[in-house]
Amino acid sequence: MRKMRRKGLASMAVQTVETTTTPGTSVDLGPASGLSCRECGERFPLGPIFACELCFGPLEVAYDLPVGDPEALREKIEAGPDNIWRYAPLLPVPADVASKPNLNPGWTKLVKADNLARELGVTGGLFIKDDSGNPTHSFKDRVVAQALEAARAFGFTTLSCSSTGNLAGAVGAAAARAGFRSCVFIPHDLEQGKVVMAAVYGGELVGIEGNYDDVNRFCSELIGDPLGEGWGFVNVNLRPYYGEGSKTLAYEICEQLGWVLPDQLVIPIASGSQLTKIDKGLQELIKLGLVEDKPYKIFGAQAEGCSPVSTAFKAGHDVVRPQKPDTIAKSLAIGNPADGPYVLDIARRTGGAVEDVNDEQVVDAIKLLARTEGIFAETAGGVTVGVTKKLVESGQLDPSLTTVVLNTGDGLKTLDAVAETSQATATIKPSLDAFRAAGLA
Numbered sequence: 404m405r406k407m408r409r410k411g412l413a414s415m416a417v418q419t420v421e422t423t424t425t426p427g428t429s430v431d432l433g434p435a436s437g438l439s440c441r442e443c444g445e446r447f448p449l450g451p452i453f454a455c456e457l458c459f460g461p462l463e464v465a466y467d468l469p470v471g472d473p474e475a476l477r478e479k480i481e482a483g484p485d486n487i488w489r490y491a492p493l494l495p496v497p498a499d500v501a502s503k504p505n506l507n508p509g510w511t512k513l514v515k516a517d518n519l520a521r522e523l524g525v526t527g528g529l530f531i532k533d534d535s536g537n538p539t540h541s542f543k544d545r546v547v548a549q550a551l552e553a554a555r556a557f558g559f560t561t562l563s564c565s566s567t568g569n570l571a572g573a574v575g576a577a578a579a580r581a582g583f584r585s586c587v588f589i590p591h592d593l594e595q596g597k598v599v600m601a602a603v604y605g606g607e608l609v610g611i612e613g614n615y616d617d618v619n620r621f622c623s624e625l626i627g628d629p630l631g632e633g634w635g636f637v638n639v640n641l642r643p644y645y646g647e648g649s650k651t652l653a654y655e656i657c658e659q660l661g662w663v664l665p666d667q668l669v670i671p672i673a674s675g676s677q678l679t680k681i682d683k684g685l686q687e688l689i690k691l692g693l694v695e696d697k698p699y700k701i702f703g704a705q706a707e708g709c710s711p712v713s714t715a716f717k718a719g720h721d722v723v724r725p726q727k728p729d730t731i732a733k734s735l736a737i738g739n740p741a742d743g744p745y746v747l748d749i750a751r752r753t754g755g756a757v758e759d760v761n762d763e764q765v766v767d768a769i770k771l772l773a774r775t776e777g778i779f780a781e782t783a784g785g786v787t788v789g790v791t792k793k794l795v796e797s798g799q800l801d802p803s804l805t806t807v808v809l810n811t812g813d814g815l816k817t818l819d820a821v822a823e824t825s826q827a828t829a830t831i832k833p834s835l836d837a838f839r840a841a842g843l844a
């Protein structure tokens with residue numbers, strides 16, 4: 404069973420990468436002490452590798468974390484910059500990271516969503532973690548910022564990725580700022596907002612005739628080929644570092660709640676990396692004594708047209724069967740999610756669930772959030788808000804508990820989703836008579 408779960412990763416892992424730096428020698432990535440296999444626990448030195456040589460399990464960053472005085476650590480963090488680097492002591496980055504050229508993402512708003520709470524019948528406190536406020540308007544700036552430091556440490560000169568849209572823009576922008584060349588790969592049929600955002604920063608943008616899973620397979624081949632030498636793929640050969648960026652969502656949410664764990668979180672799932680690393684971040688805060696330990700539930704959200712993880716969850720399976728995506732939530736359209744099995748483990752371990760909504764519910768939820776809170780989410784935000792509504796209605800989400808819902812992207816990038824039903828109420832001549840006649844006074 405375990406072997407089957409890792410099939411996707413194993414096919415990505417057969418090739419190795421040559422770099423200009425010998426892994427583990429002169430690499431300064433702060434508290435990161437090495438990589439460890441999520442399946443068998445084997446340790447490896449820091450390097451641009453992402454799968455275990457022994458069992459093909461995914462590698463994760465291991466740390467020497469600053470255990471000891473939680474009060475002093477809290478103070479140090481609070482005195483830090485208003486971006487993710489306030490948490491540098493907990494991330495795989497050098498201590499002077501804030502002084503290097505990067506986009507300084509994070510410290511986005513945690514919005515108390517009282518109007519939406521009233522509409523949904525949530526009484527225990529409902530919050531939107533609004534990551535549309537990042538430099539390229541999605542949560543992807545967080546993960547790219549970590550991968551960029553790893554790319555610097557390993558001597559890469561080109562930054563690359565396989566992307567469902569937002570990642571391509573985040574990589575293009577980060578590379579521009581940091582002085583890297585970039586060449587990013589996307590499915591050819593993405594929303595115009597995503598394509599323009601990915602191209603405008605001046606790097607190379609390549610549309611692949613196929614879906615995200617085809618793009619990802621292509622990138623894995625490129626990594627193993629001399630053509631890809633010197634290339635850091637943020638979500639492939641730098642994936643262990645990339646993933647750590649999502650922990651900052653967990654840190655920020657807890658700090659913004661007053662160093663308190665939320666009771667329930669609703670998180671979107673594409674590859675499942677963000678959800679698994681948010682859980683890792685919460686666990687670290689508990690271990691470090693930065694928050695008091697208490698139970699929390701993690702809920703995963705998918706679009707029905709690409710719901711391999713929620714399908715497996717509902718069927719009680721612990722393997723995820725790949726799907727062919729067909730949904731307007733293109734940023735989440737990964738049919739073969741690498742971290743799917745771990746999402747299932749986390750949802751089950753914490754007493755959460757994985758649920759999905761259809762495209763019509765996604766559009767309704769985007770408009771509901773906009774109408775109640777003045778937040779215009781991309782389709783992924785429609786998925787999390789829509790799933791939250793569904794979970795309240797089905798009784799799986801407890802309305803009397805503190806709930807944090809993630810909005811991971813900006814509605815301006817997915818205008819088509821709501822354009823048809825969001826038009827001028829009336830078009831009139833510039834006269835009071837015409838205005839009166841339109842019945843809007």
Ligand SMILES: *Cc1c(COP(=O)(O)O)cnc(C)c1O
Pocket residue numbers: 541542543569570671672673674675676677678734735781783811812
């Ligand atoms: C990439 C992305 C996610 C989550 O992706 P994972 O692969 O699951 O980490 C969520 N929302 C948006 C808008 C994204 O672009």
Ligand SMILES: [Zn+2]
Pocket residue numbers: 440441442443444445455456457458459460
């Ligand atoms: Zn292993």
